[in-house]
Amino acid sequence: MGSPGANSVERRPLQRLPKSKAHRGLSPEPALRQVMAQFATGVTVLTAGGEDAHGMTANAFSSVSLDPPLVLCCVAKAARMHSSIVTAGSFAVNVLAADQQRLSEYFADWRRPDGMAQFDAVGSTPGARTGAPLLTGALAWLECELAQVLDGGDHSIFLGRVVATGRGSGTDALVFYGGGYHHVDGRARAA
Numbered sequence: 001m002g003s004p005g006a007n008s009v010e011r012r013p014l015q016r017l018p019k020s021k022a023h024r025g026l027s028p029e030p031a032l033r034q035v036m037a038q039f040a041t042g043v044t045v046l047t048a049g050g051e052d053a054h055g056m057t058a059n060a061f062s063s064v065s066l067d068p069p070l071v072l073c074c075v076a077k078a079a080r081m082h083s084s085i086v087t088a089g090s091f092a093v094n095v096l097a098a099d100q101q102r103l104s105e106y107f108a109d110w111r112r113p114d115g116m117a118q119f120d121a122v123g124s125t126p127g128a129r130t131g132a133p134l135l136t137g138a139l140a141w142l143e144c145e146l147a148q149v150l151d152g153g154d155h156s157i158f159l160g161r162v163v164a165t166g167r168g169s170g171t172d173a174l175v176f177y178g179g180g181y182h183h184v185d186g187r188a189r190a191a
């Protein structure tokens, strides 16, 4: 081993990084929630068909790749949706329209019934490729085969290979921002 010479790096005691003012006094979880609330997202309902059919509101959804066509969604390991997707080996992503806020609230409410009964109150048809319920009135939907499950802390990252897509007739999107729901007028795009 060489002795400290001209090229050796001077060792200084590790410095504590200054805490951001905004985070002082906050535990990391609320701070992260508050920061992530500044990121506007669409709102989806994930669905899975089969013996363990289920639906769940989710905004942790993203496109990943066009070739091959891949998307991802993040689902809490504690959510019933987690085992439903694993059991089905597939899932659908329903992109909600502006007038579907009540559906978002319903599929985020733990009191909704289990299994296919939870879809009785809402219109749906089984996806041709996966059997996952496709919600009537959604702006768009994607059917996915489960390609990979990655560990994401208290969530799992479900990577889905897109096997079918479709669009509804709606134009206005439901958006989640700042902890609340908002609408985006899609017709304004054409103006």
Ligand SMILES: Cc1cc2nc3c(=O)[nH]c(=O)nc-3n(C[C@H](O)[C@H](O)[C@H](O)COP(=O)(O)O)c2cc1C
Binding pocket: 043, 054, 055, 056, 057, 058, 059, 060, 061, 074, 075, 076, 078, 079, 080, 081, 082, 104, 105, 107, 108, 109, 110, 155, 176
């Ligand atoms: C706007 C919104 C977005 C949500 N996004 C997610 C998400 O991306 N992943 C997740 O695991 N839970 C998300 N949730 C929470 C679940 O919808 C909620 O915990 C649900 O009751 C879990 O259902 P389950 O345990 O019956 O599957 C979200 C809730 C709301 C209102």
